[in-house]
Amino acid sequence: MFQLISEVRDGRFVVNQQLLSKYADLLTGEKVLVTFEKFQPDKSAQARKYYHAGVVKPAAKQLGYDDEEMHEIFKLKFNKRMLVDRTTGEVFEVGGSTKPMKRGAFAEFVNSCIRWVSQAGVRIQSPEEYYNGIGFDEVNQTTI
Numbered sequence: 001m002f003q004l005i006s007e008v009r010d011g012r013f014v015v016n017q018q019l020l021s022k023y024a025d026l027l028t029g030e031k032v033l034v035t036f037e038k039f040q041p042d043k044s045a046q047a048r049k050y051y052h053a054g055v056v057k058p059a060a061k062q063l064g065y066d067d068e069e070m071h072e073i074f075k076l077k078f079n080k081r082m083l084v085d086r087t088t089g090e091v092f093e094v095g096g097s098t099k100p101m102k103r104g105a106f107a108e109f110v111n112s113c114i115r116w117v118s119q120a121g122v123r124i125q126s127p128e129e130y131y132n133g134i135g136f137d138e139v140n141q142t143t144i
Contacts, residue, residue, distance in 0.1 A: 002026075005039055040102040046131075047103070051110050054130040059117045078112040 002023045006015045052067070060070035075095025083092045101109060114124045 040104065043101060043103045043106040047106060047110070050127050050130055051098075051106075051113075054127070055110060055113055055117075055124055058124060059113070059122050062122045063117070063120065074109075074113045074116075077116060078109050 004015055004020065004023070006013045008014070052071075056067050056070050056074070059065075060067050063070070065073065072095055075098065076093065077095075079096040079098060079101075080093050081096040083094055084090070085092065098106065098109060117124060
């Protein structure tokens, strides 16, 4: 499968013609499916780092879990999916993977995690605080 990201200007697609020709050459004589959808950027490495180091880690520490357990709790709470045991028909709720989440869905997921732990009295630094290196005293829950 090939994917091209294009921009639409004045009702026309702006694409890399050389790349488009290369793909067309590879598929000559084949039927192809062309799908149009609004582009949604992937989450950034910075967003993933903030979630794991700036949200999961302090929440886990303050609530008494290890990082993996906290991540699993967040997934089950805010990214639930259902699996069916094909032999018995029993339905299980599991935490879905965050890997395929695009930027908007991931931001919503992270914000839900932050709101939830804040209800338990856990203070999570904002991304700005986290990346600007503002210290945080987890014991007294105050900015230092």
